Each structure stands twice: as structure tokens, then as C-alpha cells.
Amino acid sequence: MFKWRSDRKQAEEHKSHSLDVDELKKQLEEELASCSDISFRTIKKDGKKILTSFLSSLIDKSSLDEFILQSLQTNFSKSMTVEEVAQILPIAQLSASNQLKEIVESIIEGSVYIYVEGEPCGLLANVSKTAERSLEKAETEALVYGPKISFTESLPINVNILRSNVKDAKLCFEDIEVSTRVKARIKIVYIKDIADPNNVETFRQRISNLKVDYIPDTTVLGQLIENNSWSVFPQLMTTELPDRISIGLLSGKVAVLMDRSPAALYGPTPFFTFFESTEDIYMRWNMAFFLRMLRLSAIFLSVLLTPAYVSVLTYHYEVIPSPLLVSLGQSRANVPFPPVFEALLLEFIIEMLREAGARLPTKVGQTMGIVGGIVIGQAAVDAGFTSNILIIIIALSALGSFTTPSYLMGTAIRIIRFPIIILAGFWGGIGIMVAFCFFLIHLLKLDSLGRPYLSPAYPLRLSDLGYSMFRYPLEYLSKRPVTNQPVDNDRFPVKKAKQKKDVDE
Amino acid sequence: MKVNLHPRTGLLFNAYLLMFFIHKVQTGVGIVGLPRIVYLDSKHDAWISVFLAGVITGIVIWAMFIMLKQYDSADLYGIQVDMFGKWLGNLLNIIYMVYLSACFFAIFMNYIEIVQVWIFPNLPTWQLSLVLIALSVYAVQGGVRVVVGLAFLAVLGTLWLAAVLIVPMKYADSTHLFPILNVDIKHLIKGMYGSSLSMMGFELLMFFYPFIKDKKNTLLYAQIGNLYTTILFSIVTLVSIMFFAEDSLARTIWPVLSMFKIVRLPNLERFEFIAVSFWMLIIVPNMSAYLWAASKGFSRVINLKQKHGIWFIGILGWALAFFVHTRSQMNAVTDYVAKMGFVLAFCYPVMLSALVFMKKRFMRRKADNAQGS
Numbered sequence: 001m002f003k004w005r006s007d008r009k010q011a012e013e014h015k016s017h018s019l020d021v022d023e024l025k026k027q028l029e030e031e032l033a034s035c036s037d038i039s040f041r042t043i044k045k046d047g048k049k050i051l052t053s054f055l056s057s058l059i060d061k062s063s064l065d066e067f068i069l070q071s072l073q074t075n076f077s078k079s080m081t082v083e084e085v086a087q088i089l090p091i092a093q094l095s096a097s098n099q100l101k102e103i104v105e106s107i108i109e110g111s112v113y114i115y116v117e118g119e120p121c122g123l124l125a126n127v128s129k130t131a132e133r134s135l136e137k138a139e140t141e142a143l144v145y146g147p148k149i150s151f152t153e154s155l156p157i158n159v160n161i162l163r164s165n166v167k168d169a170k171l172c173f174e175d176i177e178v179s180t181r182v183k184a185r186i187k188i189v190y191i192k193d194i195a196d197p198n199n200v201e202t203f204r205q206r207i208s209n210l211k212v213d214y215i216p217d218t219t220v221l222g223q224l225i226e227n228n229s230w231s232v233f234p235q236l237m238t239t240e241l242p243d244r245i246s247i248g249l250l251s252g253k254v255a256v257l258m259d260r261s262p263a264a265l266y267g268p269t270p271f272f273t274f275f276e277s278t279e280d281i282y283m284r285w286n287m288a289f290f291l292r293m294l295r296l297s298a299i300f301l302s303v304l305l306t307p308a309y310v311s312v313l314t315y316h317y318e319v320i321p322s323p324l325l326v327s328l329g330q331s332r333a334n335v336p337f338p339p340v341f342e343a344l345l346l347e348f349i350i351e352m353l354r355e356a357g358a359r360l361p362t363k364v365g366q367t368m369g370i371v372g373g374i375v376i377g378q379a380a381v382d383a384g385f386t387s388n389i390l391i392i393i394i395a396l397s398a399l400g401s402f403t404t405p406s407y408l409m410g411t412a413i414r415i416i417r418f419p420i421i422i423l424a425g426f427w428g429g430i431g432i433m434v435a436f437c438f439f440l441i442h443l444l445k446l447d448s449l450g451r452p453y454l455s456p457a458y459p460l461r462l463s464d465l466g467y468s469m470f471r472y473p474l475e476y477l478s479k480r481p482v483t484n485q486p487v488d489n490d491r492f493p494v495k496k497a498k499q500k501k502d503v504d505e
Numbered sequence: 506m507k508v509n510l511h512p513r514t515g516l517l518f519n520a521y522l523l524m525f526f527i528h529k530v531q532t533g534v535g536i537v538g539l540p541r542i543v544y545l546d547s548k549h550d551a552w553i554s555v556f557l558a559g560v561i562t563g564i565v566i567w568a569m570f571i572m573l574k575q576y577d578s579a580d581l582y583g584i585q586v587d588m589f590g591k592w593l594g595n596l597l598n599i600i601y602m603v604y605l606s607a608c609f610f611a612i613f614m615n616y617i618e619i620v621q622v623w624i625f626p627n628l629p630t631w632q633l634s635l636v637l638i639a640l641s642v643y644a645v646q647g648g649v650r651v652v653v654g655l656a657f658l659a660v661l662g663t664l665w666l667a668a669v670l671i672v673p674m675k676y677a678d679s680t681h682l683f684p685i686l687n688v689d690i691k692h693l694i695k696g697m698y699g700s701s702l703s704m705m706g707f708e709l710l711m712f713f714y715p716f717i718k719d720k721k722n723t724l725l726y727a728q729i730g731n732l733y734t735t736i737l738f739s740i741v742t743l744v745s746i747m748f749f750a751e752d753s754l755a756r757t758i759w760p761v762l763s764m765f766k767i768v769r770l771p772n773l774e775r776f777e778f779i780a781v782s783f784w785m786l787i788i789v790p791n792m793s794a795y796l797w798a799a800s801k802g803f804s805r806v807i808n809l810k811q812k813h814g815i816w817f818i819g820i821l822g823w824a825l826a827f828f829v830h831t832r833s834q835m836n837a838v839t840d841y842v843a844k845m846g847f848v849l850a851f852c853y854p855v856m857l858s859a860l861v862f863m864k865k866r867f868m869r870r871k872a873d874n875a876q877g878s
Contacts (some may be wrong), residue, residue: 320774437785
């Protein structure tokens with residue numbers, strides 16, 4: 001019985017449409033769930049009918065009028081076949097079909113179906129027009145230096161940008177089918193003789209194994225295909241900067257583009273990748289080195305400062321030298337709460353301010369600055385809510401978390417602060433270390449696309465340190481990062497870069 | 506049971522990590538009290554005792570390597586079964602599992618004792634032990650790579666603690682060291698025996714060996730790790746002898762922490778609070794390494810899953826902690842583990858490796874003879 005049913009299902013999938021024009025109209029209307037925007041236009045000539053059907057909202061009207069209808073009207077004769085119609089249409093993307101399912105899918109994507117009555121099949125002509133915005137500056141990843149262009153929601157434009165950035169014959173764009181209800185157009189991008197085939201295969205396999213109804217954005221795709229979805233740390237990175245992807249591709253990473261998504265997903269992206277900015281590459285190495293160190297220590301302070309304040313004031317006040325202890329005590333004299341509560345309160349207010357600032361329309365955005373200035377200012381201290389010193393510390397740690405180039409990682413770092421503060425309130429320094437050990441083990445256990453998350457720190461890859469944690473002068477970066485396991489290792493010949501001249505030569 | 510393990514290549518780690526790993530598993534709670542324990546026996550020549558103990562450890566590691574080299578990819582569990590047969594071999598294996606679990610227990614109990622003495626006198630043992638055990642269970646569930654990686658990162662993260670010793674050096678009096686070698690051999694050897702507890706940990710090499718990628722470099726890196734430990738321990742002992750007056754060292758139970766006490770920065774005093782907290786980063790990798798080795802026995806010896814073994818040992822350790830209340834009980838436990846360790850980490854492996862070596866020699870000769878005739 002079941003066999004018979006599956007047979008019927010298969011038959012339904014490969015059903016050719018009716019050869020009668022009126023019948024075909026009905027079939028199409030039925031398949032498209034009676035959309036109001038399906039349009040038909042029938043041309044009659046010498047008693048023979050030609051049907052053009054399309055979704056009027058999806059197609060470019062002028063090209064339909066100019067290239068399809070006009071050519072049909074002027075050139076049509078009674079004995080015309082499909083081949084001849086194909087000859088007279090000045091349209092690049094043209095295909096023949098008589099499968100109802102395929103036709104409906106193409107119509108949804110913006111094709112026009114042209115059918116000459118009595119012929120065994122019709123023609124699908126692509127005259128789609130999609131809503132898209134023009135290229136703009138990157139907004140979530142602000143830059144001082146380097147190319148400013150950012151990806152848009154249109155896949156063809158994104159491919160265009162990448163192709164013109166990386167003019168390499170080996171640059172591959174591979175289409176991937178996802179078994180979703182809403183068809184998603186996804187492309188895997190990599191440079192064939194650089195990227196590790198295993199990475200490409202991992203991406204390909206994980207994406208094609210997906211069974212979901214809808215993927216709205218690459219960020220969602222990233223969440224769907226990463227290994228540990230319980231973790232607070234993102235394991236794959238999305239970026240809206242094409243140059244970031246280009247640099248990644250050339251260092252052996254693999255990217256994924258998706259239609260209707262203004263960000264590209266790429267991997268493998270270990271922990272430290274999230275602290276790299278493209279500016280680090282455009283800047284001179286010593287400046288970039290300094291900035292990277294600044295960023296990493298800012299993160300460290302951001303996570304540790306408030307818990308340290310809490311633990312020291314709750315349990316270990318012996319640690320503070322007496323002159324400093326006096327001023328600390330004075331500033332806290334009016335505060336009725338225990339330090340944990342005080343810190344959590346202030347952290348919470350800062351988070352609220354940040355979130356409100358992000359949600360508000362820009363016109364009222366200024367209000368946030370004023371509110372923040374008053375609340376997180378002298379007023380809170382005068383009211384006996386917090387101590388002066390805590391305000392400085394909270395401000396520092398908020399600043400520190402904003403130095404992360406990746407917004408996702410910045411948010412992760414702000415979130416992990418809360419459990420650490422609570423633990424510090426419980427057990428002081430021991431609590432902080434418990435949290436620290438936990439996160440260390442957690443990061444060790446994570447992976448990005450099957451590659452260790454803490455690379456190049458563990459497993460230690462000294463040559464990669466110049467790419468991710470520190471930044472070496474360019475002449476020492478002759479090898480591509482081992483973390484990506486590139487097939488072709490060399491960026492440029494080492495010998496030439498290291499040639500040294502004698503004095504006055 | 507298979508004698509050789511042959512783990513899949515994705516699980517292997519590079520031999521150079523042994524350098525960090527061996528050092529990390531040796532440096533645990535032992536070093537905090539080491540100077541005093543050795544000082545009680547070998548007086549102002551304690552540092553020589555420590556150094557000699559390190560040299561002996563090096564020799565034992567060499568003997569272990571000779572033994573492990575006879576097999577492709579075997580750990581001690583496999584070797585003992587290969588040597589002594591199923592019954593006796595597995596009995597010895599279970600003794601080792603008990604020993605490794607006891608080490609696991611002793612490490613976290615000692616640390617909790619330090620925390621209770623130095624920071625939180627009223628902190629219940631079961632709370633901190635629960636957290637510490639949970640952390641190491643979490644780490645061990647990640648497998649051998651996480652355990653080794655944790656040890657590696659912990660070494661990098663705690664290197665700076667050694668630099669803090671510069672501060673007590675300012676108050677050191679080098680005349681405490683003289684006359685050098687004034688203590689007789691008997692006391693020197695007693696001191697060496699006293700420092701064996703702190704040197705322990707290297708025996709884990711016999712359990713982690715199958716997971717090393719380039720096995721031929723094992724000896725080199727293990728020796729470098731041990732050398733660093735030896736030098737560090739000797740220096741710590743040396744500094745303590747110079748820093749403390751004769752009697753006060755004998756009466757200070759944790760001389761290293763007491764030395765940290767005098768560190769004073771413009772915005773920070775009483776450095777030992779930070780040091781004791783930070784010591785957790787030294788303790789957790791240690792605990793997880795022992796827990797890993799002990800729970801590995803579950804899959805090797807008893808044919809259970811290792812993850813069940815992890816939980817079993819973890820919960821058992823936590824439950825046992827309720828039975829230890831006083832300092833004297835804790836001392837007894839530590840002494841007992843030290844005695845076990847002296848036999849199982851120092852004496853027995855040397856003996857076993859001699860046996861393995863002879864057996865393999867004998868087998869080879871037999872094979873040669875068979876070929877010749």
C-alpha cells in the first residue's frame with residue numbers, strides 16, 4: 001500500500017501540465033494557491049493562442065512588454081514551434097519545460113512562462129526584478145581605514161563584489177540545495193587550491209543536511225550548523241565586510257553567502273578571530289600590534305574588573321593598602337547595599353541603557369545620552385546608590401566590551417560578566433577563579449567547524465600567532481595560517497622577503 | 506583487553522605538550538608545603554635533597570620510557586595484563602585505579618584545606634569539593650585533548666607566579682645555606698623521600714603515552730618538563746631556606762604562601778589571597794589529569810564506559826570528603842597517598858620496566874633462534 005502511495009507522490013512531482021490553454025490557467029492558479037497577483041496575457045493570432053503567465057509583482061514590466069510581448073506580436077506566425085519562439089526572444093535566461101512543479105517554482109522566482117498552444121512544452125523566461133538597495137557603508141562594523149563597501153541583501157550583487165575583489169580563476173561559488181520549505185539560495189565560496197577540502201565538505205554536509213522551514217539570515221544559518229548551540233560564544237562568524245571575506249578566503253577560510261542576507265558567514269573562526277579587525281591588516285604592524293593587545297587586555301579587564309571589586313570589598317579588604325581602603329570606605333559609606341547587589345544593579349542599568357540606545361530611533365537617540373549621563377553620574381552617587389569607584393569600574397568594563405570588533409562576541413562577553421559577579425559575591429576570589437576555570441575548559445571544548453576553538457593558543461601554532469593574537473611585520477607572514485589547514489601554504493617566497501643588503505650596497 | 510590502544514589520529518597530541526603536562530601534574534599542592542617537609546629532615550641542605558629527588562625522577566621517567574617503547578601504543582593497564590596475565594594484571598590495574606583516584610582525592614582535599622586556612626575558615630568542605638569535582642568532570646568529559654590543553658594553558662597562565670619569588674629574595678640571607686653539604690647522607694635521602702610526594706604526577710606518562718603523536722620525542726620532552734619542575738622546586742626550597750629563620754621554617758606549614766604574604770604592590774597587599782585563589786588554576790588540571798587516568802581504567806579494565814567511570818569517581822570522591830574532618834585525618838590521608846605513590850610511581854615502574862625489558866629481550870632471542878634454526 002505504501003509503495004503505491006509513494007509512487008503516486010512521485011508521479012505528482014513529475015506531472016506535466018495540460019496542453020490546453022484554459023486548463024493550464026486553471027492548473028497554475030490552483031498550484032499558486034490562487035494568488036491575486038498571478039497574471040495571464042493571451043495573444044491570439046490566426047486562431048492560435050499563446051499564453052504568458054507571471055506574477056506581476058515579481059517581474060520587470062518594461063522588459064516583459066518590450067522583449068517578450070512585442071517580439072511575440074510582431075514575429076508570430078501560425079506554424080510557430082517552441083524552438084522558433086526561443087529564437088525570436090531577446091532574453092538571456094531561457095529554458096524549456098513542461099513540468100508543472102518546476103514551472104510554478106520558476107514563476108515564484110520571477111520568470112514568465114510562455115506557452116504556445118498545442119506544443120509539448122513551453123518556455124521559462126527570466127525577467128525578474130528584485131527589490132534591492134544600493135551599496136552602502138558598513139554600519140555594524142565601523143572602520144576608519146580601508147574599503148568601506150558592505151554586502152547587501154542581493155546575492156548576485158554580493159557575488160559580484162567578491163568576484164571583483166578576488167580576481168582569481170580558482171574562486172569557486174558552489175550552489176547548495178537546502179531542503180527547506182522556503183527555498184533558500186545558498187552559495188559556498190572558497191578558493192579551490194587554498195581552502196582545505198575538509199572545511200568545504202563540513203560546510204556542504206552540514207548545510208545540505210538541514211531540515212528547517214525557513215532560514216531568514218546567515219546568522220541563523222550559523223546557529224543551525226555550529227556544533228555547540230548551548231554555548232554563549234559564537235563559533236562561526238558573520239561579517240558584512242567583503243574585504244574581510246576576501247582576506248579570509250585568501251588565508252584558506254570558507255565563506256557562505258545567502259540570498260536576502262546582508263552578511264556573509266565564514267569559518268573556521270576560532271576565538272581570537274572575533275578580536276581581529278580588518279583595520280589591523282591595513283595599519284602598520286606596530287600600531288596594529290598595539291591595538292590588538294589593547295583590545296585583548298580591554299576584554300580581560302572588562303570581564304574581571306567588576307567581579308574583582310565585588311570580591312575584594314566583600315571578602316578580601318586586606319588586599320587593599322590602607323590609604324586606598326580609606327577612600328574606598330568613604331565612597332561606600334552611604335551605600336546601603338552589599339557590593340554584589342550594588343554592582344549587579346549598576347551593570348544592569350548600563351545594559352539597559354545600551355539596549356535602549358540600540359532600539360531607539362536615531363531622532364530620539366540623543367535622549368539616551370542625557371538619561372545615561374544623569375543616571376550613571378553623580379546623581380546615583382549622591383543618592384547613595386553606588387560608590388564613585390564602582391562607577392569608574394563599570395564604565396571601564398562597558399568600554400572594554402565595546403572594543404570587540406564583533407558585536408556578537410562583545411555581547412557574549414558582557415553576558416558572562418553577570419555569573420562571574422554573582423560567583424564573586426558568593427566566594428570572592430575563589431568564585432572568580434571557579435568561573436575562570438570553567439570558561440577556560442569550556443573554550444577548550446568548543447570547536448569551530450571541527451577545528452579547535454582556542455587555536456593558535458592551543459594547540460600552539462607559533463606561526464599563526466602573528467595572524468591572530470599578535471601581529472607580526474608583513475615579511476614574517478609568508479605562510480598562510482595553519483589553523484585553516486590550507487592546501488597551498490605559501491603566500492609569497494620567503495627568501496625574497498628576507499634578502500638583506502649590506503651597508504651602502 | 507587489547508594491550509595496544511591505537512587511538513584515532515584526531516585524539517593524539519603533540520609530544521612537546523608533554524613538557525607542560527608533566528610539569529603541571531608534578532606541580533600541585535605539594536610544592537606549597539615542600540620546603541618545610543624537606544627541611545625537617547635535611548635541614549639547610551634541603552634544596553640539594555629536592556634537586557637529587559628530581560634527578561631520580563628523571564631516571565624513573567627514563568625507565569618508564571624504556572618500558573613504553575617496547576610496545577606500539579600501550580598504557581600501563583595494557584602492559585600489566587600483558588606481563589602478568591588477566592587476573593594478576595587486572596588486580597594490579599585496580600590497585601593503580603585506586604591509587605589514581607586517591608591522588609585525585611588528596612589533591613582537592615589539600616587545596617580545600619589551604620583555602621579554609623587562608624581565606625574562608627567557615628567554608629564547608631562539601632561545597633568547594635563539589636565545584637572542584639564538577640569542574641574536573643566537565644574537563645575530563647572533553648577527552649584527553651582538553652585535559653592536556655588545560656594543563657598547557659594553566660602552565661602559561663601561572664608562569665608569572667614563579668617570578669613573584671623575586672620579592673622574598675630581597676629579604677633573603679644567603680648565610681642560611683652554609684655550610685653546604687653538612688648533612689649526612691641518611692638525612693639527605695630522608696629528605697628526598699619527603700619530596701617524593703611533590704614530585705609525583707610524572708607516572709601519568711604511562712597512561713597518556715598512547716595518545717602522543719610523535720612518540721619518539723616523548724623522553725626528551727618529558728625530561729624537559731621534569732627538569733623545569735626540579736629546578737623550580739629547588740629554587741623555591743632554596744629561597745625558603747634563605748628567607749625563613751631556622752626554626753620558623755620548621756613551624757610554617759605552607760612556607761610558599763607565607764612568602765607570598767610579604768609581596769606588596771602600590772595598589773595591592775596580602776598577595777597570598779590572590780595566590781591561593783589563583784592556585785585553583787594549578788589544581789584543576791591536576792585533578793582532571795588524575796581523574797582521566799583513573800576513569801580510563803573503567804573502559805580498559807572493567808569494560809564499562811569511561812564517562813560512567815568519571816561520574817563514579819567524582820561522586821565517590823565527593824562522598825568520601827565528608828569523612829575527613831580534622832587536620833590530622835587529612836595529614837594521615839596525604840601520608841598514605843604519599844606512601845602509595847612512592848611505591849607505585851617510583852619503585853614499581855622501574856621494576857616493571859626491567860621485567861618488560863627482559864621479557865621482550867627474551868622473546869626476541871627466542872624468535873631469532875627460531876628463525877636461525
